Amino acid sequence: MHTASLAAATAGYVMPQLWRTLSKTGYFIGLSGAIGSTVTYATTIRPALRAAKANTEDAEVLRRRSAHYLAWAGVILLVAGYFQLAARVARAGKGMPFGDALAPERIWDYLRAPAAKGAWMAQGTVYLVQNLVLVATAATLIALFAPGARRHTDRIALTALPLSLAVTLIAAVPTTTPADLDAxxxxxxxxxxxxxxxxxxxGLALLVALAGTRKRLGDGAGLFWADVWRRFGLLAMICVGAVTVSGLWLSWKHVGAVPQLWTTGYGIALLVKVLLVAGLVAAGAFNQFWLMPRIARARTADDTVTLLHLTLRHFPKVVWGEVALGVAVLAVLPFISGSARTEAGSPKAVSSGTLFAGGAALTVALALSLYATAKVADALARREVAAAG
Known part of the structure; x- marks a missing residue:
């Protein structure tokens, strides 16, 4: 398509302002820090520490680094949440300069605004509750800066976990009854x-931060980290499935035809995101099919040197790449605004029984493929173990 034609096709697309880009990206970085670190700590780090045969000194180093990371995640969430709330104020009604929206009195006026006609609750009230929970989440995590609180890292992380999830879930509470099943x-x-x-x-960011402790860990730390990467691999696989299914639905709602991915502003931003996520998935597949079998082989052969190298040097390098791709995904999110259907003049997406049946079949097929992926990875690991024996 010629440049002039592309410009005409994307005429309905509005580029987000810089403050909107930074505030939204920052907010999702804050959410990732709070939600990702607490969930990963609860499902991966904590159980691995309990199951590990590593010495007490290694466990203490990892708990201390985890507590420090969680505390900083609370700080980032608090700051990012404030800027995100100011961005909502700046975009409300007729709008106002972002600098003015940062004023506490402007934010308070927005939160106290009455409900719109037909709404069962004011939108400002929803955001007030959300941000009270956000402050509670941040305060819970920030408490881990105190040396005394670090003795209760498990309890604090498990308390912050549901609170951090509530931050995003509360913001989604509708103030009016959704019109239909699609809504x-x-x-x-x-x-x-x-x-x-x-x-x-x-979770990736937390693990790569914890891997930075390798110089202070003993030779037996490779066993612990082999367990960590295995546990997180299962968690990441579930996340990939959920991201794929939900992403396909949301893409269908806003993209009416494949060519709209490169002929509309929304579609181009979405296509960039999809390519970045594909890179994340490819890196994860490399971990599962190449690194994990070799880790299993080194573990069976009791080769502590190789195991330590794979789990704390080679594996984190790949994960650093995944973290970089993840940050790029978050940076693209503010540009995925509006709808490719609207830009292209396509009709609104309307679901049907056939669509739901196809979606259910696709979900089942995806679940089976992920299950098969896990089985293949296990088979490769067993083959490496047999070779080592």
């Missing part, structure tokens, strides 16, 4: 997309 599905799948994505990206 309900939009709410549910949008939150599924956010939660699974933040768990995936935030």
């Amino acid at each position: 309900w599905l939009n709410l549910v799948l949008d939150q599924s997309h956010i939660v699974s994505g933040t768990v995936w990206l935030g």
Whole structure:
């Protein structure tokens, strides 16, 4: 398509302002830090520490680094939440300069605004409750800066976990009754997309930060980290499935035809995101099919040197790449605004029984493919173990 034609096709697309880009990206970084780190700590780090035969000193180093990371995640969430709330104020009604929206009195006026006609609750009230929970989440995590609180890292992380999830779930509470099933599905799948994505990206960031402790760990730390990567691989696989299913639904709602992915502003931004996520999935597949079998072989052969190298040097390098791709995904999110259907003049997406049947079949097929992926990875690991024996 010629440049002039592309410009005409994307005429309905509005580029977000810089403050909108930074505030939205920052907010999702904050969510990823809070949700991803607490979920990963609860499902991966904590059980691995309990099951590990590593010495007490190694466990203490990892708990201390985890507590420090969680505390900083609380700080980032608090700051990002404030800027995100100011961005909502700046975009409300007729709008106002972002600098003016940062004023506490402007924010308070917005939160106290009365409900719109036909709404059962004011939108400002929803955001007030959300941000009270956000402050509670941040305060819970920030408490881990105190040395005394670090003795209760497990309890604090498990307390912050549901609170951090509530931050995004509360914001999605509708102030009017959704018009139809599609509207309900939009709410549910949008939150599924956010939660699974933040768990995936935030978990990767936590693990790569913890891997930085390798110089202070003993030779037996490779066994612990082999267990960590195995546990997180299962969690990441679930997240990939949820992101894929929810992403397909949301893409169908806003993209009416494949060519709209490169002929509309919304579609181009979405296509960039899809390519970045594909890179994340490819890196994860490399971990599962190449690194994990070799880790299993080194573990069986009791080769502590190789195991330590694979789990704390080679594996984190790949994960650093995944974290970089994840940050790029979050940077693209503010540009995915509006709808490719609207830009292209396509009709609104309307679901049907056939669509739901196809979606259910696709979900089952995806679940089976992920199950098969896990089985193949296990088979490769067993073959490496047999070779080592």
